[in-house]
Amino acid sequence: MQTTRNWSRLLPSLPILQWGRAYKRETLLGDGVAALIVTIMLIPQSLAYAMLAGLPAEVGLYASVAPLLLYSVLGSSRVLAVGPVAVVSLMTAAAIGQHAVPGTAQYWAVAITLAFLSGVLLLAMGLLRLGFLANFLSHPVISGFISASGMLIAASQLKTLLGVRADGQNVVELGVSLLSQLGQVHGLTLLIGAATVAFLFWVRSGLKPLLQRFGLRPRAADVLAKTGPVAAIAVTTLLTWALDWQARGVKIVGAVPQGLPPFTLPLWDLGLWQQLLLPALLISVVGFVESVSVGQTLAAKRRQRIEPDQELVALGASNLSAAFSGGFPVTGGFARSVVNFDAGAQTPAAGVFTAVGILLASLFLTPALFYLPQATLAATIVVAVLSLVDFSILRKTWHYARSDFVAVLATLAATLAVGVEMGLIVGVGLSLALYLYRTSRPHMAEVGLVAGTEHFRNVLRHTVLVSPQVLGLRVDESLYFANSRALEDRINSEVAKRPGLAHVVLLCSAINDIDASALESLEAIDQRLRDAGLRLHLSEVKGPVMDRLKATEFIRELSGRVFLTHYQAITELAPELA
């Protein structure tokens, strides 16, 4: 806990002032090369994730310019690349789908409003230093949620790969919708999609070893393999144009407006804001968690660190800028940030260069995208998100901690069966409830003396010496309102079944805190023991806990004593054991 607070830290700081002033020519080359590679990778991703969110392809490009610039100025990570990402795009589609029809101007306007609200929330959380809220999303819940989202995204792209129309917020709705359309599958579209999927999987698994055999270093081969989607886009676009596949019913991206990102404003509709608030909050938290974990992993590799509250401010500003430049909710992406890092980016200047690259693409490249088949984009999405699906967390938590397993399973099931928002809410709620349940039933052990030593161990696990007049009880949890009654119960039942008992000694070495409820419970225990002719003692109370207890009536009126060590307590109360 901080006791003093530096008020200047409440204002957003400007990391650019640190790295910008010290900018050297040597880092220019690294930043430039990284920016080029990330730009090439980001173009198909931006288009695809816009499509996933139900938005026109160019909106993906718009969402990759201003946010990248703003993050470069405000972000505390040196290499994070901000823009549309898969899970946030899926959540965006789920949130907007309740308020507008995909493809309409209203739909885009709601997306802009969602980015605006998400930006405001992130910024507010950053200024109020509420970054810790993201900690309440446990790793297993995130894993379950990301895996289920990956499956949902893949399922949602099946319609485009099959050339049919289908819709739904969860696997059940999507499955029913797809099954009813199976008769209408478009053969050529399926061929393009399947070929692209196969090619992209080969690029991941087969191309890299091949490039290495041709003498490329592993990292360079890795980076080059990331440009696979661009090759797929170029080839399928050319084929569609040359063979006039559009005439044969293959859906294409079509006319993408050429030009700068437009200046846009969110809808000023309080009723809509109210309805978008929860989705915006969930999008913000998920985006923040994803972004921070990528940023932390990469920063640690160079012994740098990122500042979570500063990240909230930077992501908030990025989303606000997305809202004012025709974009939709964005965050730091995993794959592109790793590529940026591996390609040698040294400073956020790489982000600025990438933004310029995307800007040039949206100015000059869009006519070339006219014949791009939608199935190609769907294939790049499917291949990208299937790498998110990882069920090893189920096996891992099953073996390690059953309550975590339950939380993962519930998150997975609720996300797949109901949708992304319910999945997150169920996951967070259940993991908190399970944690509270666990701490409300603390492990308590009767301890006895290991003969010939001053050590005390659980009587159920070891052969130890105990006295019929003295009960030594160790509580392995901080005492607070939810578990203090468990201690009362345990002591009541021990006293009720041991007629000869005269002393109860609580061994407090594992108690890090005692709240006011637990203090009252201890008073009640002491009072009841006194009424029954017994005495309550404490041993090995921690310094900070003792500091607070000292000022209380409980310690002044305790029927027994406070012993520095449990051994002292036992030698005094049951000298026959020592």
Next chain:
Amino acid sequence: MQTTRNWSRLLPSLPILQWGRAYKRETLLGDGVAALIVTIMLIPQSLAYAMLAGLPAEVGLYASVAPLLLYSVLGSSRVLAVGPVAVVSLMTAAAIGQHAVPGTAQYWAVAITLAFLSGVLLLAMGLLRLGFLANFLSHPVISGFISASGMLIAASQLKTLLGVRADGQNVVELGVSLLSQLGQVHGLTLLIGAATVAFLFWVRSGLKPLLQRFGLRPRAADVLAKTGPVAAIAVTTLLTWALDWQARGVKIVGAVPQGLPPFTLPLWDLGLWQQLLLPALLISVVGFVESVSVGQTLAAKRRQRIEPDQELVALGASNLSAAFSGGFPVTGGFARSVVNFDAGAQTPAAGVFTAVGILLASLFLTPALFYLPQATLAATIVVAVLSLVDFSILRKTWHYARSDFVAVLATLAATLAVGVEMGLIVGVGLSLALYLYRTSRPHMAEVGLVAGTEHFRNVLRHTVLVSPQVLGLRVDESLYFANSRALEDRINSEVAKRPGLAHVVLLCSAINDIDASALESLEAIDQRLRDAGLRLHLSEVKGPVMDRLKATEFIRELSGRVFLTHYQAITELAPELA
């Protein structure tokens, strides 16, 4: 945690089979005397609390017969007296007020339905062994809630004491309503009420010393003083009859039907049940908590114990019986149980005798209540509940634990300003949130060696030896998802600011549990430290924690080692300190 489960324990047990079989003539006298005194005390209380709940006076008597019998058969406390109590009656009035008008048959029917639902919930919680849920009501929240409820009850009785009409769910509504009626205050009613209040306060503070001076033992004086309300009722009823105060506008109880409690059924209306579910749950939990804490306190005085899950079953059955015999929600009352105990009750047979006493009263005594002024009953309520109001918890928690203080204050404020239900919900929600917040920011201390010993202490509190290559960090909290990122942050920042660091040793003596999220965090920390050329070590890991860690990849692939003691770790990694 129980590892085996005795299936027969899932069925409700019958404590009456234990005490009933062993029943002896000697206990008959004690039980009989206690029953007589409790009956005399319970009659005015039952009438008053029925009035507080907005119900006809006789309903209070009905609610004190069958529930007492059922509790005698099923309850695990030997001396608990079950019936209408103040706080539950207030909550009942608040819950029913939204669905019916006091004084109507519908209102009574909703009260019966509420008792039914509350009984079902308690019974279900008992059979499912969910008694632990009550632990999530912290002592400070209960204190704040009970004090605020006492004030609300007293405020709600002012209208009867003043002889005006006023209504409201919280002090704001009640205050506004009363102020608008101040012109209509009925002088004689106010006189009766004020005189009764003054008399009852004198009985509490003045009569007891007087009786003792006349040679009564303190406990007998205490018990006799509890019959004060009966004297007040007798005197004011006689005066009202003799002086015909009814004609002068004093409101009286009027005709109370003579006879056995009627057989009634709850309303079978699913819509109503849905709306009553939350209030029924809150009433159940509050009633259970009040009942169990009284029962535990009294049982401990005789080295007996009560079984919380059995109490749920018994209170559930009591409430169900109240629903089928024209009553309303009941629970174990504090004052009457203490009187029962002090008057010498030995077994639940005292409860059976009390039930018979109340039954006789409802058969023969009700005509005598015709001229009883309502203001007398209001006065007995006000005096009874003002003893519930106790703000010492505010001072106590302010000094002891600021987060508990915040929870009390919020509960008090929400109960007074909004109502009983919102007060409880705010209190429980806030105390859980504050607990989670606290555990999400664990105390972490860099530790150093106390020269000449093998002990390690916080470097900020003590003069200790440290090495620039080794960081020893003690975490004073179990590691779980909400605080594992705090550990990551701390280690990241320590590593970033110490260029010479080569080893991080986590001193784990206060870590009682590591969940799957925290395990992943430790893996991430280890990976990042390894990437930066450092090693992570653990020391003093507890047995149960080590048991689980042993099977994980984390321990097998840990960059450093696991040391039994922190001293071993330091002598090995920084031999210059030893």
